[in-house]
Amino acid sequence: MAQAAIELIGINKSFGAVRANRDINLEVARGTIHGIVGENGAGKSTLMSILYGFYQADSGEIRVGGKPVSIHTSNDAIALGIGMVHQHFMLVDNFTVLENVILGAESDALLKSSITKARSELDRLEREYGLEVDPDAVIEELPVGLQQRVEILKALYRGAEILILDEPTGVLTPAEADHLFRILKQLKDQGKTIVLITHKLREIMAITDTVSVMRQGTMVATRTTKETTVGELAELMVGRRVLLRVEKGQSEAGAVKLSVKNLTVKDQRGVTMVDNVSFDVRGGEIVGIAGVAGNGQSELLEAISGIRHAVSGEVMLDGKPIDLTGKADPGELRDRGLAHVPEDRHHVGLVLAFEENENSILGYHDDERYLKGPFLDVDAIMADAKDKIEKYDIRPANPRLKTANFSGGNQQKIVLAREMEQDPGVLIVGQPTRGVDVGAIEFIHKRLIAMRDQGKAVLVVSVELDEIRSLSDRILVMFAGRVVGERGPDATEGELGLLMAGVEHQEAAE
C-alpha cells in the first residue's frame, strides 16, 4: 500500500451531549480517491471539518504525510496542502471569479499583481482540467454548477495536494458529475489525494479506490471499492436494507390541471432562461423535468409559482390563467390549490430561525384555521404541527425546536408536510431530495407517489436522474431553457444524458 497522505487516529469530537465523532481511525493512501459515505448526521462533515481546522478534536491525532500535525485554522490546513470544497460554497457573491480565487491568497497590498498572476494561473488550471469559467463573471450570476468549479479552482490555486470534496455532486447533473469525476481522476494520476464525502453510492462505486462507511459518529467499515457492492455499503450505512427504487403502479392520468404554454422567462441580466416552453401536467401523473442545473428549471418553477416575472406565454391552473407579471400573490395561488416546495429550503421554503411549528404554517399563515381574528391561534398551530410531525415522522418530534437544528432531511419533510397536507390539486417540487439521506428519500418518494395516486398533478424538477426516472410517468428534458425532449419512465440514463447535454437539440438545429 502506498504511503498514507492522511492518518486520523482515535479522533473524538462532541458537541454537548452529541458525540459527532467517536474514536475515528482513518488512513487515506497517497494518490488515491478515498470515499467516505454515511447518512446525514453520521459525522462525515464534522470529521472533515476537524481535518480542515474548523473544529478542534477533543482527542486524537492527525498525521499528514506521516508527521503529527496540529491544525487550528483553515490556514494551517492550506499550508499543509489540504484544500476543501464545501457543500455550501464559501464564495463572496458579489465578487468576480478572479477576486474569489485570490481572496486570502493576495500576494501584496495592491491587487494588480495578484490579479495578473491569478489570471494566467487560472487560465492554465482551466485548460489543464477542463474547468471552464469566465474569470470576470460575478459569482451570484453564475449557476451553482459553475460556482462549484470556482471552489475547486480556489483549492487548486492554493496548491492543494489533498482535496476534500463535501457532497460535490449534490448540485450537479450526471454529465457534470462525470466531468467532475474525470477531473478528479486526472488529479489522482498526478499524485494528488482526494477525499470524497457523499451519500451517493453510485458515485462511490464509479470513482473511488477505497471507501469508508460512517454511521452515527463511528467508522463502521473500510473496504476496497472493487471488492464491495452497493448493497453491502447501503446496509453498512443504515444498518438495514433500503429500497433503492420505489415501487409504483401504473398512473391513471386525468384532466389537465396545470398547463404551460409558450412560457418565456428572462433573468435580471435579460438573458433568456426559459425559452418558449409548453407542457401539460394532468391529475394523477408525475411529470419530471430533468436537466443540468442552470438550464432554466429554477426560473421555470419560480414563474409557475408566481414569484418570478415571465416575459410572455401563459400558465393555466385548472383552466384559469395565473398572473405572470411577477406580482402574483403566492397566497392566492395557494388558495387555488397550487402548492410549491421550493428548491432552496434554507432561504425560501423555511425560516431557519423560526420554531418548527412557525414554519409549518408559512404561506398558510392567513388561513383562518390558524387564526383568531388578528391573533395567531397558538394551540391550533401547535396541534397542527404535532399532527404533521407524526404523519411525516419528523425527528426530533419537537415543534418548539428551532428549525435550523433539524437535519436536512427533516427540514425537507417539514416543507413537504406543510405543502402536502393542504391537499393541493397541483404540487410542484424543486429538488425533492437534495441533501437528504437514503432513508428519507424513500419516504419522500413514497409520499409523492401517494399524491399522484390521489389524482393530484405533480411536477418534479430534479437534477438527480435516478430520482426523475424512479418517480416520473413522463420525463421532460430541459436544455438551454428549452424542453428538448419527452420520454417515458423507461428511458435509459444514456438517452436522457444525451438530451441533457443538448446533443439531440444541436443536431436538430443543424
Place this chain on the structure above:
Amino acid sequence: MSTPYAKLPAWADYGLIPLINLSVAFIVAGFVVMLVGENPFRAAVILVEGAFGKGTGIAFTLFYATTFIFTGLSVAVAAHCSLFNIGTEGQAYIGGLGIALVCLSFDSVLPWWVIFPIAIVAAAAFGALWGLIPAYLQAKRGSHIVITTIMFNFIAASTMVYLLVGALKPAGSQAPQTRNFLAGAELPKLNWVIELFGAKIRSAPLNICFLLALVMAFLVWLLIWRTRLGYEMRTYGHSPKAARYAGISETRIIITAMMISGALAGMMALNPVMGDQHNVAIDFVSGAGYVGIAVALMGRLHPVGIVLAAILFGMLYQGGAELAFEMPAISRDMIVIIQGLVILFAGALEHMFRPYIQALFASISPKSVGMQAVRGTGA
C-alpha cells in the same frame, strides 16, 4: 450534514451573559474613574445610591426609563422586520409636535383624562407619518432606511426649530418653546406609588406615562409573537425570499412595521412633554432616540429585556447626574463615556464572551446546552 448548533439555557442567555457584559463595562469604567484620580468604588456607590438610594432618585430613574422604553420598543419593532430605524429621534421630536397641537388647542377646555388619549393618538400618528416617508422610499424606491431616517432626523430638527421660533412661540417670548400648558394638559404623577413604600420624594417627574410604556411593552410582545402581522414581520425580517414565497407583500410589511415603529417613537414625547416640562421646547428629545438603539439591542429586541435595559439606562442617567454633582473631577462627559462603555460591551460586543460561556456550559453539563435535541436520527 448540519453543523451542531450550540445553545445556552434561557437563564444564561438572557441573564448571565448580559450580567457579565455589564460587569466588564463597569470594570473598564472603573479604570477610567481611577485615571481621573477618583475612587471607583465610591463612584459606583454614588451612582447606585443616586439612582436607587432615595425615593426621588428612583422616581427620576423610572422617568428616564419610561422614555427609553418607548424608543427601545420603537427600534425593536422595526428590527424584527430587519429595518434599522435610526429615525426614532426625529419621529419622537415630530411626535412632540402632535402633542403640542393637541395640548395648545384643548388645555383650557378639556380635563387631562380626555386630552391624554387624544394626545396619545396625535403623538403616535405624527411619529408614524414621520416613519412612513422613509418606509415608502425604502419599499418603493429602494432608498436605504438607515440613510433616509438619519436625514429625516435633521429634517425633523430643522422643522421643529422653524416652528418653535415661529408659529408655536408665544408672542413676545424670547425662548424657543411653546407656552406652558395649562393644568388640563398635565399628566398625574406617580410619585405617590413610591411614597407608599415609605420613601420621601421632593419633586420628581415620574408620571403615568410609565404605566403606558409598560402597556405598550406588553402590546409589542403580543404584536410580534402572537399576531399574524408580527409573524409576517418576523418572516420578512429573517428572510425576504421566504416572505415573498409565503405571499407577504414587501411594500406593505415595510410600511406597516415602520409606521408602528414611528408611532412608538412619537409616544415617547408624551413623557417629557406632558409629564414633566408642560411645554414643547427645542431639542427636548436630546438623544433618547439613539439611546433607544442601545436599549433595544441590549434587551435583545424582547420587550422584557427592553424594560430592564431601559431601567439600566435610566439609572445611568440619574445616577450619572448625581455622580457629576458629587465628584467634581467627573464631568458630564465622563458619564457619557461610562454610558458608551455599557453600550459597547452590552450592545456592540454582546457576543464577545458567548463562546467561552458555551464551552464552559458544555463541559460542566452537556445536557444544559440542549445538544441531545440537535440529533436528527436518520433523516
